[in-house]
Amino acid sequence: MIDPSGECDLAIVGAGIVGLATARELQRRRPDARVVVLEREDRVGVHQTGSNSGVAHAGIYYKPGSLKAKLCVEGVRRMYDFCDEHGVAYERCGKVIVALDRSELGRLDELERRGQANGVPGLRRIGADELRELEPHAAGIEALHSPQTGIVDFGGVARALAGQVEADGGVVATGCGVNGFERVNGRTRIAHAHGETSARQVIVCAGAWSDRLAVAAGADPDPRIVPFRGGYLTLRAEKRHLVRSLIYPVPDPELPFLGVHLTKRVDGEILLGPTALVVGALDAYKLSRFRARDLRATLGWPGSWKMMRRFWKTGISELRMAASRRAFVAACARYVPELEIGDVTDGPAGIRAQAVGRDGALVDDFVFSEAEGALFVRNAPSPAATSSLAIADHVADRASQTP
Numbered sequence: 363m364i365d366p367s368g369e370c371d372l373a374i375v376g377a378g379i380v381g382l383a384t385a386r387e388l389q390r391r392r393p394d395a396r397v398v399v400l401e402r403e404d405r406v407g408v409h410q411t412g413s414n415s416g417v418a419h420a421g422i423y424y425k426p427g428s429l430k431a432k433l434c435v436e437g438v439r440r441m442y443d444f445c446d447e448h449g450v451a452y453e454r455c456g457k458v459i460v461a462l463d464r465s466e467l468g469r470l471d472e473l474e475r476r477g478q479a480n481g482v483p484g485l486r487r488i489g490a491d492e493l494r495e496l497e498p499h500a501a502g503i504e505a506l507h508s509p510q511t512g513i514v515d516f517g518g519v520a521r522a523l524a525g526q527v528e529a530d531g532g533v534v535a536t537g538c539g540v541n542g543f544e545r546v547n548g549r550t551r552i553a554h555a556h557g558e559t560s561a562r563q564v565i566v567c568a569g570a571w572s573d574r575l576a577v578a579a580g581a582d583p584d585p586r587i588v589p590f591r592g593g594y595l596t597l598r599a600e601k602r603h604l605v606r607s608l609i610y611p612v613p614d615p616e617l618p619f620l621g622v623h624l625t626k627r628v629d630g631e632i633l634l635g636p637t638a639l640v641v642g643a644l645d646a647y648k649l650s651r652f653r654a655r656d657l658r659a660t661l662g663w664p665g666s667w668k669m670m671r672r673f674w675k676t677g678i679s680e681l682r683m684a685a686s687r688r689a690f691v692a693a694c695a696r697y698v699p700e701l702e703i704g705d706v707t708d709g710p711a712g713i714r715a716q717a718v719g720r721d722g723a724l725v726d727d728f729v730f731s732e733a734e735g736a737l738f739v740r741n742a743p744s745p746a747a748t749s750s751l752a753i754a755d756h757v758a759d760r761a762s763q764t765p
């Protein structure tokens with residue numbers, strides 16, 4: 363076991379893909395600094411990093427000028443280079459965003475406009491015939507084709523990043539949950555499972571737990587993380603021919619992360635989903651899991667109630683999909699009509715750390731905040747895995763400007 367106790371220059375809390383990419387970037391920029399990563403689980407990349415759709419997004423959806431737009435377009439390019447360099451599995455398989463009928467064409471136009479404004483390479487509008495050439499079993503009257511969108515083993519990326527941090531002289535300590543911080547004489551004392559580490563600067567990249575640690579360090583409680591469970595189904599092996607690469611719906615602009623999609627993974631498996639259901643624990647991989655503390659945090663946040671009042675209809679349809687495989691498959695069959703209930707089996711689940719404002723708004727862009735000697739990644743939802751190497755650059759720039 364590695365003992366991270368003692369003094370260090372930079373401590374990063376959380377060994378997900380964002381924390382590890384940040385640690386690697388900082389270790390490279392300051393080769394003489396002692397960089398320590400503190401991770402509660404016994405492995406790196408366990409939570410969102412290891413349980414997502416595995417899609418390397420090209421940057422189509424995001425508001426031009428937003429951090430997401432900038433860091434995704436740059437991040438995906440760097441992610442493919444990183445995978446090449448470190449032998450991590452990936453494939454630039456391309457993706458179609460499909461309009462099922464004329465009512466969706468206006469929103470498809472807007473996506474095309476955003477994608478072009480964001481500089482997504484190769485993005486093209488295609489008709490039904492070309493759609494069927496790419497995805498012979500897909501429904502739809504028109505689509506956007508993004509040849510640069512791909513699939514990546516993000517867990518493999520996290521492991522490769524951890525290896526690099528260690529090779530460059532840093533420490534990655536697993537099984538080392540952080541309990542709190544105290545600022546003493548210009549340094550931060552970090553209390554954790556193995557004792558205490560004193561750091562000149564702390565960067566918190568704790569995913570679903572990020573707000574809890576930020577508030578413990580005296581930061582603003584707004585926004586709060588609300589956990590959304592995303593459940594998947596998988597296609598039986600003999601039905602995998604129904605989906606060649608990535609088939610996506612035209613999203614609702616108010617809830618861009620909703621909507622089931624059909625996704626090839628690097629291991630050849632095809633995922634259907636995910637659903638999006640507010641759950642009773644930050645690690646509710648099983649729907650039945652509740653934790654009093656997590657539930658209190660969600661229900662005690664005024665923004666949760668405002669959000670639920672605003673989106674209750676969507677909540678009910680997500681609940682139906684989570685409760686009924688028939689409803690789930692029917693939602694996917696709108697995109698691949700040959701799909702039948704017997705073609706699927708249970709799949710994995712992931713928990714999205716989605717920041718919700720006090721006013722009930724789902725915070726769309728990446729959010730960072732600062733306190734003396736500390737920097738917090740407060741909202742890093744999709745496409746943060748894709749964007750992680752560019753996010754790391756952004757965080758390292760901010761860290762160098764923070765006292």
Ligand SMILES: Cc1cc2nc3c(=O)[nH]c(=O)nc-3n(C[C@H](O)[C@H](O)[C@H](O)COP(=O)(O)OP(=O)(O)OC[C@H]3O[C@@H](n4cnc5c(N)ncnc54)[C@H](O)[C@@H]3O)c2cc1C
Pocket residue numbers: 375376377378379380381400401402403406407408409410411412413414415416417418419538539540541567568569570571572575592636711712713714715742743744745746747748749
């Ligand atoms: C269902 C789903 C589908 C998604 N699909 C995609 C996709 O296709 N493409 C994409 O780019 N993104 C996708 N995302 C988003 C992406 O997975 C996340 O944005 C990204 O993984 C965030 O990484 P992270 O390092 O911030 O968080 P995490 O991977 O959650 O890591 C946070 C780490 O902090 C640790 N931690 C927390 N508290 C403490 C503590 N007190 N002490 C020590 N350690 C602590 C945790 O154990 C964890 O390891 C998806 C997410 C979900 C859930």
